[in-house]
Ligand SMILES: Cc1cc2nc3c(=O)[nH]c(=O)nc-3n(C[C@H](O)[C@H](O)[C@H](O)COP(=O)(O)OP(=O)(O)OC[C@H]3O[C@@H](n4cnc5c(N)ncnc54)[C@H](O)[C@@H]3O)c2cc1C
């Protein structure tokens with residue numbers, strides 16, 4: 016049969032984000048896929064080398080719009096480790112609660128993208144609505160809906176406002192109350208199973224070899240989660256589980272996402288129960304005179320897409336000497352995606368890509 | 381896994397009958413959260429124009445623009461932040477750095493306009509702008525824009541616990557009151573290096589303090605040098621404007637700290653203590669400063685008075701190459717500061733360090749030489765090309781109430797205590813006055829009493845016309861005096877010194893003060909004659925102010941010297957009096973009556989003298 020070259024994105028209805036894939040197809044089948052990032056390169060890493068330590072704080076979040084919060088955490092913890100800044104215990108709990116809320120918000124966004132892509136408009140609308148409720152909580156806590164600019168070196172930027180805990184619990188209960196409906200209309204829907212089971216399969220070995228983390232790896236049965244293996248914030252303060260699936264296909268990945276959201280909500284409840292009183296911020300030095308001792312550090316955390324790492328170097332000056340992010344979408348969107356697409360149908364390209372939760376802005380940075 | 385059923389999704393049909401969640405904007409509105417980060421608000425009355433917001437903004441969205449309609453107080457600027465909403469990312473760093481807390485964010489976020497220049501906006505708030513900030517009945521969301529906003533709609537606000545500056549200063553180690561009141565040990569122990577660097581780190585470098593300092597020291601530069609752990613550099617910067625840092629580092633009236641941005645919601649930067657740290661740390665000024673007098677000009681200047689004004693004039697003129705001779709009737713330099721402020725505030729060693737450095741530049745000091753007695757003023761006029769009068773206020777004033785001649789006067793009392801001899805004090809002492817000199821007198825008397833009568837109950841009380849709210853002594857002095865046990869009797873005026881049968885002082889009869897100043901703010905005390913109080917005391921010291929002694933000036937000169945309404949020697953901007961060739965500065969010229977203003981006068985006068993001597997205008 017004749018081989019055709021097909022451009023999937025950046026202007027394509029099935030493409031979420033500024034990204035494209037060049038496909039070689041034979042009939043309906045993908046023979047080869049080439050991922051093309053680069054549409055969203057904003058030069059963040061270089062920009063950060065030119066800004067003072069404090070001026071980078073409102074900027075890191077912008078690297079990834081769907082879940083800016085793990086970027087904030089990575090930057091704050093890297094700075095804290097280089098500068099030797101302690102974080103009060105209550106702030107550590109707030110960080111975990113905030114990051115789990117961010118995970119739920121991010122996964123709901125992913126769920127919207129995914130179900131929308133498959134034509135499950137009802138679930139997609141719900142996910143968007145519920146994400147908005149999460150954004151309301153962020154707005155109340157931080158003053159911003161999308162870019163929260165909240166986790167800063169030394170702790171968090173403000174304590175919970177009056178009555179916030181109550182509204183947090185209520186909102187999560189009301190979203191959680193819809194899980195049976197989500198299940199009925201989407202996760203347990205026969206059509207979802209038919210579209211996703213066995214699609215975009217990667218084996219455990221392939222995932223590990225290609226740097227897969229997050230649901231890409233956990234859907235192959237590996238309980239790999241930075242929150243567990245190298246706990247930060249307050250993740251070692253309460254018991255929780257790492258959800259996994261065995262099949263390594265799109266269906267498993269989306270189910271891991273579903274289970275993870277539920278686990279996050281339970282974790283937030285437990286953290287709220289255990290959360291101590293006290294300060295939430297240890298003051299950083301005068302930002303205009305702030306120099307950080309020479310040194311380098313690599314910190315990592317579990318974002319909603321997988322392992323996020325930050326390599327940060329200081330030469331003793333008032334701004335970073337070198338900044339480099341290890342973002343999960345990089346391996347997921349390039350190596351793993353290219354592999355997973357081979358042999359699949361054109362109609363499943365978006366399906367597979369979104370099940371891997373590829374977020375283009377964090378590939379490009 | 382078993383394949384799920386096809387019928388499951390039917391469960392959600394119930395949602396068809398539910399109310400939609402989508403808000404029908406603008407008929408259904410959603411209130412932004414209390415902390416929402418929307419457009420800026422700025423309270424122009426609180427804003428000092430310091431510009432820290434512009435410095436911290438990661439997007440250069442803020443520019444400080446001059447607003448001519450604002451008349452700034454000393455230590456403030458008439459600049460206000462202007463926002464460019466094409467750049468702002470609403471991070472709120474500007475709010476968290478704002479020292480006065482005037483800059484906040486509101487919950488407004490609408491602005492739609494064809495003209496992009498409208499996105500550049502100088503925010504105010506409802507306090508001063510009722511055209512933009514509208515009450516609920518005048519506000520319509522359909523017109524919402526930067527120029528049509530809601531009143532009382534504050535969002536993200538500054539909170540001191542999360543401020544990006546440190547409101548608390550590094551505490552200065554000091555001798556506790558119980559211990560220090562038993563001797564004349566220096567109360568403040570001084571910062572060590574680590575403490576000084578930590579304190580210097582707090583400086584935001586907005587430099588408002590430099591405008592407020594009468595001598596305009598380059599404060600942010602010399603503080604920065606302390607932060608960089610380079611006291612020598614710091615000292616060099618200080619000496620550009622102030623040649624008596626060991627003195628000023630201890631007793632300066634610190635106008636700068638009053639203007640310090642950090643003082644608005646916290647404690648001001650300890651600028652004075654950092655200056656002291658620098659002067660104490662640099663052991664050898666000469667090596668650090670590497671100064672030498674300028675090329676000899678052949679001109680000679682006589683300076684009368686080796687107080688801060690005279691010392692500084694001599695220093696600045698010497699650096700310009702002039703020959704300077706300083707005359708003072710005291711036995712060493714420092715002027716009133718040598719004989720006035722007690723040792724626990726200003727030890728002689730500190731004064732000597734500063735004076736010796738000036739002498740080392742080749743300034744000729746003639747101590748114990750009184751002009752008008754040991755040398756005539758006319759001779760100086762003949763011998764020298766110019767004369768600088770820095771004679772200060774050396775005569776204590778008396779209340780002149782009945783039997784006041786039996787009282788002691790502040791200056792002789794203080795001066796004697798600076799010698800080995802020290803004054804005799806009884807167990808009960810009364811000090812008349814509410815200014816800083818009265819505090820010095822009372823706290824000295826209290827120490828002498830403790831030394832003379834160890835373990836005994838002694839009483840040291842002050843009486844002042846002014847009530848607590850107008851008492852002229854600084855808060856700091858009053859606080860420290862109270863800690864040591866000085867009693868205060870504000871709003872009482874002396875009526876008569878009461879003597880016993882032997883003619884010894886028994887106490888002071890006082891009357892209640894009605895008001896101290898008249899409607900124009902002039903000193904004109906009135907009393908409730910019928911409300912009296914008797915204070916017991918065997919010694920009374922009057923500390924109600926000082927006057928100048930011009931008796932050494934020949935009549936002909938005295939007649940030509942003009943005075944201002946405030947009874948100050950009138951000088952022009954070059955420090956020259958109405959008699960050509962005679963310049964003046966310090967307490968006889970300014971109304972601040974402190975060391976740093978004397979230095980400021982000296983700077984003007986030395987420049988004036990230099991100009992005048994090189995043939996320029998006087
Ligand atoms: C008790 C006391 C405490 C003070 N505390 C502080 C303080 O904490 N901080 C502060 O900033 N200021 C303080 N002051 C004020 C400060 O001392 C003066 O503002 C400052 O000294 C004024 O300097 P000056 O140059 O005018 O001369 P002065 O310091 O007043 O000195 C004038 C000098 O001229 C000499 N003189 C006068 N006439 C003749 C003459 N005919 N021949 C020769 N010599 C003559 C005098 O002997 C004297 O030494 C205090 C003053 C007093 C009295």
Ligand code: SF4
Nearest residue numbers: 437468469471472474
């Ligand atoms: S909110 Fe942030 S970006 Fe906007 S003016 Fe303030 S500091 Fe600058």
